[in-house]
Amino acid sequence: MKRTYWVFLGLVLLGLPSLFHSESLNPAAAITMGLFLMAGLFWVTAPIPIYATSLLVILLQLVLLSKNAPGVQYFSFPYPAELAPSPAVFTGTLAHPILILFLGGFMIATVAVKFSLEKNLVRILLAPCGSSPRLLLFGILLATALLSAFMSNTATTAMMVAMLLPVLSRLTADDPLRIALALAIPLGANLGGMATPIGTPPNAVAIGALASSGIRLDFGQWMLMAVPLTLTSLLLGGLCLLALYPPKAKKIDLQIPGRFDRTGSAVLMYLVTGFTILLWATESLHGVPSTVTAFIPVALLPALGLITKEDIRSISWEVLWLVAGGISLGISLEKTGLATWIVGLIDWQTLPFFLLVAGFLGVSVLLANFLSHTVTTTLLVPLALSLGTSGVISGPGEMALIAVSIAVASSFGMSLPISTPPNAIAISTGAVNSPQMFQLGVVMAILGSLLTWFFATWLWPHLLSFNQ
């Protein structure tokens, strides 16, 4: 049983650092290091589901690292009381503000699907593209990205596949446009996730970790950074697709039937959704935190009967818990002093900021091809932020830049069918094969890394101003 070996190895890694006492590495930091190694191994090899690993991390933190924890008393660690957070700090990550923001996003996505709002949006977004195959390709990229900025990338992909596959089947079998369109859907979904804080879970990981370090990044600030990056990479991605798969069809007949739901409930839903998104995007004008705004749909949609208890049960709670475990681990990493200890291992002073960003986002893109994007971000962001708390990089501005770079870079990890669920769906349709996906994925990983690096080191610093 391979799975048993991984579990055994994980438990060994959990205990190992505690065996080595040193002046600089206090017992609590050693436990945290064990936790980080075990969680990393479990997240990468997945002997248990990745969200289960997150919950296990929280349990171990409660037992070993919280104030008055049984482990602390039993083993009588010399654990400075001021370092030990209360148990509520760890369990509280399950309702971390960024996860409440996500919950708001889930509610909106659920209700939008119920009233077919997403399909109608795609319909009107694609209407101006007419029958030109090239315009249509860009239209599909943009529409998919827009939806996936507010819905899960996976649900968006599945919805677009359901809508567009009948169109593909009307093209001749040898028309490369089929492949281009089939690749455009996962590409748009993966890239669209970058655009807003609620687009995809890695964004939540970065914002959550920054919040733990006392840096607030609001909804609008995120979009100000990520939207131009998303649009640029969509444009480049579309051009790549056209170059690789030039369409043969001169025109394509796209008839998507449907009309907006105009019932009273639907109109109420449009109002709540529109108002919430408007408040999110304009946070810098009115100062209402996005978490507070997120609670508007969370409370009002059930109150209006638009979200039922079945809908509430269908929400992907495990995704929220996966992120919570990462945030929780980040708290111990910083509070126990492990972060400072890790940073002390390497002489960082020799590395300029632009090289640090390049290194972290490069590793992020690479890992994200093989691992869950959330896991990739969860493992890398706390390490990057520890450079800030220990003064290697200067101030909240650079910390925010590096965390956002890691998160968005993970969205460029999409060369394999297993890289992201949208890729798996696209491959499963049979309209595109793995080598074709790999080719585009490698091109996008390279272009995406360069673009993100350029944005993070040149453009974003001019867009952001942080209060120290």
Add this chain to the structure above:
Amino acid sequence: MATSFIIQSMNRAPASLAILCLEDEREVLKAIIRDLAPFEEKFRIEPASNVSEAREILVELKRGGHPLALALCDHLLPGTTGTEFLVELNKDPATQPARKVLITAHAGLQETIQAVNEAGLNYYISKPWTAEQLQQVVRDELTAYILQQKINPIHYLAILNTPQLAQAIATSNLETDT
């Protein structure tokens, strides 16, 4: 991994569900199996030329952990009728969820009523059939089975009714971003 669930089930997916074809005329059975070729990759196709053979196959399938997804049955069989066999399938909890299709040229009104009421018949194909017609019926019935049994549709996207299955993925949260 991000999609370990998908990969694990992808490995398990090929031919885990079964299609049973019961037809006593060898040539006709051959023709049905030939027409089912597009489904071979993802389903076990089990031919049987009489009822006792079909029962043995069902025992084998049960032992191997392969649920029966679809039974295609001729009506006129030596000693019994396809309808009676389908009624039998409908009474056994293990095969009750299977989709049931009768292929026949000679079923009277009485048998047809029995097939609908007691066997839970899902579709009636009258002989002669065309390959496209049979494939469309099989595709629809298998899609209905996948959705009804809440099996992850992702493995069947390419060969069954893609838009319908993709829609199910979109609304069911079977897969989410991680």
